[in-house]
Structure formats: C-alpha cells, structure tokens
Amino acid sequence: MRFTRFVRRIVLLAALPLLLLAVPAVSAATASAATGTGWVRLAHLSPNTPAVDVYLYSFGDSSAQIVLHHVAYGTVSPYEQVPAGDYTVAMRAAGAAATSAPVLSASVDVAPGSAYTVAGLGPESGLRLQVLDDQLTTPSGEALVRVIQASLKQSAVSVNWGGQVLDGSLKFGSVSSYQTVSAGTATLTVSGGGEQATASVPLAAGTVHTLVVLDGAKGLQIDDLLDAAGSGTDPAGGAATGFGGMAPRGPSSPLPWLAAIGAGLLLAAAGGLRVRARRVPAPAAGGKHRVPAARS
Amino acid sequence: MKGGGRHARRKGMSAGRRTAALLVAAGLAAAGAGAVGLVLTRHPDAPQAALLQALPVPTGPIEAAPPSGAAQVAEPASLVIPSIGVSTSLVHLGLTSGGALQVPPTTAVAGWYAGSPRPGAIGSAVIAGHIDSVSGPGVFFRLSQLQHGDRVYVRRADGTLAVFAVTHVQSYAKDAFPTTAVYGAVPDPELRLITCGGTFDYATRSYLSNTVVYAKEIS
Secondary structure (H helix, E strand, O other), X not given: OHHHHHHHHHHHHHHHHHHHHHHHHHHHHHHHHHHOEEEEEEEEEOOOOOOXXXXXXXXXOOOOOEEEEEEOOXXXXXXXXXXXXXXXXXXXXXXXOXXXXXXXXXXXXXXXXXXXXXEEEOOHHHOEEEEEEEOOOOOOOEEEEEEEXXXXXXXXXXXXXXXXXXXXXXXXXXXXXXXXXXXXXXXEEEEEOOEEEEEEEEEOOOEEEEEEEEEEOOEEEEEEEEEEEOOOOOOOOOOOOOOOOOOOOOOOOOHHHXXXXXXXXXXXXXXXXXXXXXXXXXXXXXXXXHOOOOOO | OOOHHHHHHHHHHHXXXXXXXXXXXXXXXXXXXXXXXXXXXXXXXXXXXXXXXXOOOOXXXXXXXXXXXHHHOOXXXXXXXXXXXXXXXXXXXXXOOOXXXXXXXOOOOEEEEOOOOOEOEOEEEEEEOOOEOOOOEOOOOOHHHOXXXXXXXXXXXXXXXXXXXXXXXXXXXXXXXXXXXXXXXXXXXXXXXXXXXXXXXXXXXXXXXXXXXXXXXXX
C-alpha cells in the first residue's frame, strides 16, 4: 500500500510540469492563429506588356492560392488576406497553361499584420516583379500618400499635391516614399515632358493612398487607390459599455456563505445535544432527595 | 428543604435549557443568513438559451466594397447577428469631450462610430454596444460567445447588405487597450464590435475589460 501511494505521488509530481508546459503552447497557437495573417495584392504596371495571368502560391505548393486571369496594364487587384508565411508570385502570358514556365516570378515573405503589393514594373523589355512594403499606420488626423510612376511616355514626372511637392523627379517604373499630408481635398498635379494631369483627390484622415501615374488614352492619367483606412481620429482607450446589471454581486466565492451555513448548523446541533443531555436526570442527587428525610 | 432539591434541579434545568435553546436559535439564524447570502450573491440568471429566438438571416442585395472611395458606400443603418440573437438599429457615435468613444444612449441599441470607415468600405468600421444595464442584459450581452465564422450582417441606408464573418474574439484590459489593433487602418473591409467584459469594479461602477470581436467582409 505504501509503495503504491509513493508511486502515485511521484507520478502526480511529474505530471505537473508537463501540464505547465502545455499551457503556453496552447495560448501561443491561439494567438498566432488569430492574428497571423497579412495582405497581398497584385498589380500590372508595365505599359507595353500585354495582359498576363498572375498566380500566388504558398511556397512549395504546386496549386495556386490565388489566380487572376487577363490582368491588363493599370490593374491593381484588391488586397487578399492570407496566412503569414512565404509565397511565390508567378506571371504567365494570359491564357498560358498553369503548368507552363512563368515569364517572371518573385518571392514574398508575408509577416503578420503587414501588407504588400507585388507589381510588374518597367518596360516590357526590362519587366520586373517588385515587392512593395505597404504601410498601414497613419498619423492621427492625417493621411499617407505615395506615387508609383508607371507612365512610359514620360521618363520622369514631378508630383505636386496642393502646393506640396511629393516628388520632384520620379522616374518611370519607380515608387516614391510615403508622405504625410493634411487630410482634405486638394489638387494633385503630375507633370513631365510638357504634359500635365491634374485630379481633385479627397484624402480622409486615417487613410493610406497609392497614386498611380499611367499612360491613359488621352495622355497622363492618375489613378487614386485607397490602400487602407482606419478611424480618422482614434478614440482614446476603450468603450464604457456596461453598467454592471449582469455582474456578480458581492464576493464571487461561495466559501464565506458556506462557512456561515456550516457554523450555524454546528451551533444548532450543539444546542440540540445540550437539550437532549439535560433531559437525562443526574442519578446520585435525584436518589438522595427521593428518600424523604424524617422530620418532626 | 422538602422540595428544595427539586426546585433547585428545576432551576438548573431551565437555565441550561435556555442556553441550549439560544444556541439552536443562533445556529439556525446563522445558517439561514448564510443560505440567503449564498443565493443573493450567485450570478444573476442569464436569459435561458432556449428563449433565444432564432433570427431569420437577412436578405437583400449584397454589395461588396467598391475598389476605391469610402464615400461611395452608404452609411450603416442596422445590425443583425443571428447566432447570438442581436437585431438592432445603429445610432451614430462620436467622441466625448475627453476624446473617448461615445456610447449609445440606451442599452438596447448599438452604435457605429461615425469617425471610422463605413461597414463594407475598405477599413476598420467600429460598432459599440452595452453588455448590460443596471438591471439586466444589454444589446451586446452575448457578444463574447461569438465563434470564428459566425455571420454578421449590416444593412445600409440604401437597403444593400454587407456580410461579415467573425475572425477572432479578444478581451483587453481597459488600461492597456491596443488602439492600433482595434482602430488602426486595414486594407480590406473589416468590422470591430466592442462591448465591456471581465470583472465589474463596484467602486468605479465600470467593467475593467473590453471584449472586441474582429470580422471581415466575405461577399
């Protein structure tokens, strides 16, 4: 018996650290599953390259996670939410077999909470797939803007936003850095080589925009892409959305009340036993008095 | 002296009996008080799951977010979450003078923070509702029971419908609220449903945590 008890104790002691190890593993898995995603979008920004089919593969997979068919110049797909990890983007001629060798491919490492644009840039003769890191956080009350120069006709353009120069000489096939601008509507002017294009663009606070300069049918054209949006002004802290009507009242542990019940019952039992004890008369004293004393 | 002993005995018995009777009474009173206290401090009964009426799934023209331009999407008008029995109109919420999120004026309706993107447009749309009133459950009483994949429907002012699926549910201490995760910009149409949770602090009469449900548009 002693030995069995001893063994049982040892087993329990050994089990405890294993249980403790299990807890962080579970919570880590839940956290990464909940937030371990990023976003990817695909863009065709090479003016003299014909339409393409674009494939997104999880690294090592032979079947694509996303396929976009007949993507023509100027097209930017909406963002797709994908699990974080390594991916491969492949471009094939529109209509080519999915098993044929791609014209171009690039790898993207998607970090949790991050966004990327994979863009075909440059002239057809020098076509490349570039992975752009897209920014998602904006200064409170302001907007973020960057420009992609995808016009072949103009080797370099100057970009002006409401009087603020965003980039004085943005070369063809290149991407400007992000600029912080005041929220509001202002005129965007893009000029180069004697040509000019203007657009009235509203930039709401808390938004991120990518402006794409393209060769349109009538010359320089500006596409305004809303990349991301959040609250124009972030509320301070959380929300005071509760009044306590459904919260537990008083101490949540039942122990104090159970102790009171137990003590009370013990007291009552003690009192009851005393009553019972008192009913049995004391034999010596009673016997003596029963014999009446002889008195005159 | 004849009855003296008996008399004495009787006296002794009464005193003893009185003490015993007092003990019984005190004991029963204590036990009774304990029982009453135990009952009163148990968690108030939540509305029975059986009483939860099955809400019909909303129908209507479903419109996904347009490729760009938040202004193109109509404002939200109402919110339906069939799996937890929520069906409410949406009031507009702003910010308090202290910069915190305004809360709906009654505990029976939810509100959309008008400074956040419109539900169904690109970005993180914020909707808040009360978990309870001073006496009973509020519109978002069951919010923390939402599961991954549960559908959330937002009807817009123009009659179109935006459909979302829950991605995850988190609880945050209010004094460590992750502003960026909840209100920060995202590149696709998403929702944040916010209510209170956790321990209720009777000293300040407020809950110490917020429950945030994240959902993304699926059509």
